[in-house]
Amino acid sequence: MIHLITGGQRSGKSLFAEDLALSLSDRPVYLATSRIWDEAHRERIEIHKHRRGNQWTTIEEEKILSLHDFTKKVVLLDCITLWLNNFFFDNGEDDEKSLNEATQELEKLFDQNCDWIIVTNELGLGGHPDNKMAMRFNDLQGSINQYIAKRADLVTLIISGLPLEIKNTIRA
Amino acid sequence: MIHLITGGQRSGKSLFAEDLALSLSDRPVYLATSRIWDEAHRERIEIHKHRRGNQWTTIEEEKILSLHDFTKKVVLLDCITLWLNNFFFDNGEDDEKSLNEATQELEKLFDQNCDWIIVTNELGLGGHPDNKMAMRFNDLQGSINQYIAKRADLVTLIISGLPLEIKNTIRA
């Protein structure tokens, strides 16, 4: 099962995803993908960590997520944006390479027999970015979001903390 | 009753909210929260004022909205973003203080026996902001939106002038 949770900055995506994971398992895995790149970011991570309790097993992995065995687990991957950022920065301007590496890695993850709850950002809705790097990253993020959404059984958009169902192939 | 109307810049939020207020009362209150901070902004306010008619009672209040008695009125609060801006700028970088002051003020408003129509902006969907101040404000706005949406009976997202129902606890 793949459930994609998308939405904007501080829309309540992570909280929604955590509640969902705990409703599916009393021992979920938290797969943290962030490379720590500034103080504000570290603070944000700490806030999220405090919110989660002892039930969680946390795995920190920047890029090669498939090194871990998630068989029969409920895994919250939070989030795709920070994970993609690591490919984006490591690959210079070769966005094709980032896209290929990321999709190949996702294929390996989706081959594992486990339940995925995946948090991402919906981020191309603010108008034309001021700089080319933001433009390129928005394109990369949008392509990966489309890829995951196509594979997902469930896709939920979070607006002001509330879920809006975009796709549900399970109920149908 | 609390009805939250959220959406992007020039999405038609205000017009939708005004029509809604007039459908609920022939003497609604317009609660204007804006501090006038530049010419373009003043122009925008004037356009909105012209659109509204004589049926409206307008109250201008920047921060302490609960100074007014709204009992049994239909009140359009337009908008949360401009109101939050006033706390944000007055409190320096103490966003925790802004969040506390704003939520406490909202509690007082929601304790009044009246119908609230509240306009806000959905604004974290444009990618990572270029500057830290925008990042901080988006976080503050997102937190307050989640807070109001949780308390609201109805939440509507406006897309290209059209309403999309996100929450409805009345019909259910």
Place this chain on the structure above:
Amino acid sequence: MIHLITGGQRSGKSLFAEDLALSLSDRPVYLATSRIWDEAHRERIEIHKHRRGNQWTTIEEEKILSLHDFTKKVVLLDCITLWLNNFFFDNGEDDEKSLNEATQELEKLFDQNCDWIIVTNELGLGGHPDNKMAMRFNDLQGSINQYIAKRADLVTLIISGLPLEIKNTIRA
């Protein structure tokens, strides 16, 4: 019939619109509105062109789209944003003029007896733009989106490549 497809950068709007056009006609018209303004933009257009096949008749027109006769055709107009840009840049800061010229042109198009599939961008959801020009363009885009959405029979928001129905006057 007018079907408006709105969404963010790289959300899959164009692909969705193309599939829709091909489901309605085996000889659809592709109405390209873009003025080529940089290399990245040209590349993006080429990617889109490669994706489309020989079934398409392509018409390139920057502003006066109604010069062409689309009677009984299925026409994909991709996209409103690039088309509006051309008025925006040609009219200096006279956004009222751009709005009037664009709406008048749209009226002429909608008077033609054909099926319109129109791609636009939903772009005011990223917070307050850094510069006044972006602010002005977002306002212009938002006004035109509202105008088309009001006239449209169908409005679809694309999120991560998936359609979300916002308006449907045909089914109702």
